[in-house]
Amino acid sequence: MSVLQALNEELAQGQVKLIAVSKTKPKEAIEELYALGQRAFGENRVQEIVEKNDALPKDIEWHFIGHLQSKKVKSIVPFVHLIHSIDSFKLLKEVQKQAKKVDRKVNVLLQMFIAQEETKYGLDKQELMEILEYYTADNDLLSHVRIVGVMGMATFTEDKDQVRSEFKKLKDLFDFVKEGYLMPADFKEISMGMSGDYKIAVEEGSTMVRIGSMLFGARG
Numbered sequence: 770m771s772v773l774q775a776l777n778e779e780l781a782q783g784q785v786k787l788i789a790v791s792k793t794k795p796k797e798a799i800e801e802l803y804a805l806g807q808r809a810f811g812e813n814r815v816q817e818i819v820e821k822n823d824a825l826p827k828d829i830e831w832h833f834i835g836h837l838q839s840k841k842v843k844s845i846v847p848f849v850h851l852i853h854s855i856d857s858f859k860l861l862k863e864v865q866k867q868a869k870k871v872d873r874k875v876n877v878l879l880q881m882f883i884a885q886e887e888t889k890y891g892l893d894k895q896e897l898m899e900i901l902e903y904y905t906a907d908n909d910l911l912s913h914v915r916i917v918g919v920m921g922m923a924t925f926t927e928d929k930d931q932v933r934s935e936f937k938k939l940k941d942l943f944d945f946v947k948e949g950y951l952m953p954a955d956f957k958e959i960s961m962g963m964s965g966d967y968k969i970a971v972e973e974g975s976t977m978v979r980i981g982s983m984l985f986g987a988r989g
């Protein structure tokens with residue numbers, strides 16, 4: 770059994786979706802997993818996701834998982850399946866603007882700051898609340914985005930308790946938003962967990978894991 774099949778069996782029990790993170794990997798590597806049935810792939814660079822979308826089968830679901838610059842939003846909005854990395858209100862407004870132009874409603878996750886490392890991107894609670902007030906208010910300012918959940922990255926550490934507590938923090942935040950803002954039923958995703966920590970993430974309520982090196986081998 771391939772790593773992909775074993776992983777899918779493991780994740781299927783908890784109905785967790787696998788995003789195969791194919792960043793830096795050639796198209797052939799994606800085609801191999803595609804042939805085994807994988808359809809959701811994650812990329813973190815705009816130029817790369819655009820090129821791969823052009824070259825590969827049209828039924829691939831492209832997930833953008835990296836830090837996204839506002840000026841590059843336009844290139845991915847026509848085809849992206851889900852943007853995991855909304856880390857500022859400014860960025861979300863740009864997605865709205867570009868999505869409206871192409872008459873699409875774009876799915877997004879709000880990336881939350883849960884790690885101790887200062888290098889990771891994410892919204893703070895203040896900005897999160899500002900976005901949610903706009904989103905749930907009776908206006909059409911965010912008419913072309915669909916906020917379907919939250920995303921977070923734990924600190925890169927061997928300390929499993931710390932990782933677990935960061936994932937718990939994200940789950941709590943998700944519940945706070947879901948209940949506190951009476952979010953619609955399509956607000957249901959918690960994107961957390963990578964090759965090194967996905968088991969803990971699944972135990973803590975992840976609905977989507979983003980896995981690269983475990984599937985494709987270490988990035989060169």
Ligand SMILES: *Cc1c(COP(=O)(O)O)cnc(C)c1O
Nearest residue numbers: 790813834963964979980981982
């Ligand atoms: C690279 C990356 C992953 C996958 O990491 P692996 O350790 O290779 O599984 C997941 N999420 C984000 C945001 C990434 O940049």
